Amino acid sequence: MVERALVPYARLAWAWCRALAQYPVSLVLLTLAQLGATGVELLALLFVFGHVDALAGFTLHEALLVYGLTGTAFWLADLLMGSVERLGEHIRTGSFDTMLVRPVSPLVQLATDEFSPRRLGKNVPSAVALATALGALDIDWTPGRAAMLVVLVVSGTAICCALWVLGACVQFFVTEARELANALTYGGSALSEYPLAIYGHGVARAATFLVPLAFISYQPALYLLDRPDPLGMWPHLRYASPVVAVLLCALAAAAWRTGLRHYRSTGS
Amino acid sequence: MTSVPLTTPVIDARGLGRDFTRVSGPLLRRRRERVNAVHDVTFSVAPGEIIGYLGPNGAGKSTTMKMLTGILSPSHGRVRVCGLEPSRQRTLLAGRIGVVFGQRTTLWWDLPLRDSLALTRHLYRVPAADHAARLAELTELLELGPFLATPVRQLSLGQRMRGDLTAALLHAPELLVLDEPTIGLDVVSKSAIREFLLRLNTEQGTTILLTTHDLGDVERLCRRVVVIDHGSLAFDGDLARLRATAPTPRTLVVDLAGPADPIEVAGARTVRVEGPRQWLELSANPAEVIAAVAGAHSVADLTLREPDIEDVVARLYSSGRAAAGAPRREDPVSG
Numbered sequence: 001m002v003e004r005a006l007v008p009y010a011r012l013a014w015a016w017c018r019a020l021a022q023y024p025v026s027l028v029l030l031t032l033a034q035l036g037a038t039g040v041e042l043l044a045l046l047f048v049f050g051h052v053d054a055l056a057g058f059t060l061h062e063a064l065l066v067y068g069l070t071g072t073a074f075w076l077a078d079l080l081m082g083s084v085e086r087l088g089e090h091i092r093t094g095s096f097d098t099m100l101v102r103p104v105s106p107l108v109q110l111a112t113d114e115f116s117p118r119r120l121g122k123n124v125p126s127a128v129a130l131a132t133a134l135g136a137l138d139i140d141w142t143p144g145r146a147a148m149l150v151v152l153v154v155s156g157t158a159i160c161c162a163l164w165v166l167g168a169c170v171q172f173f174v175t176e177a178r179e180l181a182n183a184l185t186y187g188g189s190a191l192s193e194y195p196l197a198i199y200g201h202g203v204a205r206a207a208t209f210l211v212p213l214a215f216i217s218y219q220p221a222l223y224l225l226d227r228p229d230p231l232g233m234w235p236h237l238r239y240a241s242p243v244v245a246v247l248l249c250a251l252a253a254a255a256w257r258t259g260l261r262h263y264r265s266t267g268s
Numbered sequence: 269m270t271s272v273p274l275t276t277p278v279i280d281a282r283g284l285g286r287d288f289t290r291v292s293g294p295l296l297r298r299r300r301e302r303v304n305a306v307h308d309v310t311f312s313v314a315p316g317e318i319i320g321y322l323g324p325n326g327a328g329k330s331t332t333m334k335m336l337t338g339i340l341s342p343s344h345g346r347v348r349v350c351g352l353e354p355s356r357q358r359t360l361l362a363g364r365i366g367v368v369f370g371q372r373t374t375l376w377w378d379l380p381l382r383d384s385l386a387l388t389r390h391l392y393r394v395p396a397a398d399h400a401a402r403l404a405e406l407t408e409l410l411e412l413g414p415f416l417a418t419p420v421r422q423l424s425l426g427q428r429m430r431g432d433l434t435a436a437l438l439h440a441p442e443l444l445v446l447d448e449p450t451i452g453l454d455v456v457s458k459s460a461i462r463e464f465l466l467r468l469n470t471e472q473g474t475t476i477l478l479t480t481h482d483l484g485d486v487e488r489l490c491r492r493v494v495v496i497d498h499g500s501l502a503f504d505g506d507l508a509r510l511r512a513t514a515p516t517p518r519t520l521v522v523d524l525a526g527p528a529d530p531i532e533v534a535g536a537r538t539v540r541v542e543g544p545r546q547w548l549e550l551s552a553n554p555a556e557v558i559a560a561v562a563g564a565h566s567v568a569d570l571t572l573r574e575p576d577i578e579d580v581v582a583r584l585y586s587s588g589r590a591a592a593g594a595p596r597r598e599d600p601v602s603g
Binding site: 007018102104266 | 289334337338339341355358360362365367372374376377378379383390392393
């Protein structure tokens with residue numbers, strides 16, 4: 001795993017970073033542009049709280065915690081795996097074939113294609129929101145809870161990575177399905193930027209059991225805040241994020257292998 | 269890694285076939301039909317051979333290439349490349365073959381060529397000392413020196429192709445698979461690439477399989493050619509025998525000062541007339557025919573056109589049908 005996936009990943013990602021470093025001004029400007037794009041979403045949240053004191057029982061800082069957890073996980077996953085959404089394009093142009101004749105996993109090659117540190121710009125607003133929320137909220141910081149914060153962020157990131165890969169796998173079957181994949185990834189992240197409680201039971205259940213978005217930020221936030229779920233869902237769900245992450249990653253890996261087998265038996 | 273005795277063929281395809289399902293018609297009344305892209309292809313390539321895999325567009329060349337490199341799984345028959353089953357052992361095979369697609373690069377667009385090649389070393393896990401020695405050798409042979417520090421996007425097509433060849437050869441593959449390696453190149457670059465491939469083959473014994481539309485590539489490089497047409501093997505044998513089976517004359521295109529009757533000179537036959545332009549099929553030395561035409565007519569321009577693969581294959585096919593009644597094959601088909 002380390003030698004076959006992580007080392008080539010790091011090599012390829014680093015090569016792209018070096019290529020981008022040839023245009024430092026462009027890199028800085030684009031990073032700022034990305035920062036602006038996600039910053040607007042944060043402003044929208046703050047604007048809402050300019051008019052109300054709480055959303056479905058969540059105060060400004062509690063909502064910022066949810067926003068910060070989602071943004072951190074989703075944009076880290078976007079940095080690491082976001083490029084897989086261009087699978088359909090690579091299949092159409094034939095560059096996916098060139099990936100298949102190299103002795104490195106095509107998923108690693110696809111994920112690192114045009115790897116860009118400028119995407120870190122998207123992480124800035126959510127990092128600020130997360131830091132602000134963690135500083136302002138009265139959280140009972142035991143060593144276990146502090147360690148759990150790291151585990152939850154890693155799990156959330158893994159869930160988002162799995163969603164990116166699942167979205168890409170659809171393109172093995174329908175190469176023009178990028179927008180469909182985006183509905184899952186970008187749509188899912190936009191949904192889980194707010195506490196799920198504001199959408200009511202139907203949406204919250206779908207986002208828990210159908211597409212497990214609830215485990216990116218909502219359930220982890222309930223755990224950190226040590227408060228009951230206003231929707232009254234099973235209280236132990238808040239510990240489930242790491243398990244959901246492992247299961248979803250396994251599902252994504254299986255989907256990738258199935259898609260690859262399908263590709264190699266049809267060609268395009 | 270499996271060890272392969274020298275007598276084992278580098279490529280061994282037996283009854284290789286590939287079907288595609290074509291879906292057509294409106295959504296509710298979809299019709300699915302099986303299309304046979306490659307049918308019952310049998311050939312084998314011994315270590316150290318250079319094989320031209322030829323055929324018109326859509327004949328099944330790419331499909332075969334994809335099955336040999338593991339990009340596509342075959343529907344029928346079996347194939348072994350370097351003793352491995354490409355579709356099941358694709359990653360392992362990738363470390364033992366080099367693949368160059370003439371129309372797309374495997375180099376990183378924004379990286380200097382040197383960095384692209386260094387990255388390739390890591391992907392193929394070539395030890396640093398081997399890489400350095402091999403790169404020095406290839407740099408000299410392909411004259412990469414002047415543009416090693418240039419980003420790939422700034423390279424000319426010929427330079428880029430030399431870079432791509434280097435990338436495909438740094439891990440010292442046993443087999444080099446080339447898909448249209450000289451497409452779009454100027455005469456000098458084409459010649460440089462051909463001479464390099466010949467040296468690679470004679471000095472290092474690298475087996476080479478190439479597809480091309482350029483008869484010049486075939487004449488300079490391939491003693492043996494395999495022709496595929498409509499998905500089936502149409503010819504497998506010496507280039508000389510292909511020529512004898514399907515003699516394909518060169519064409520002289522003559523632009524006269526004005527429209528005229530078909531030109532009549534010794535050693536040529538006028539096959540087409542369009543206003544002032546006439547097409548002559550040559551059967552004698554072009555210089556003599558040109559002299560004769562220029563002596564008898566007022567000529568504005570002359571072009572000598574080499575036959576391309578399509579012409580040869582078209583001839584092969586019509587003569588094969590008329591004479592032998594069936595495509596010729598040297599290797600017996602088994603399985």
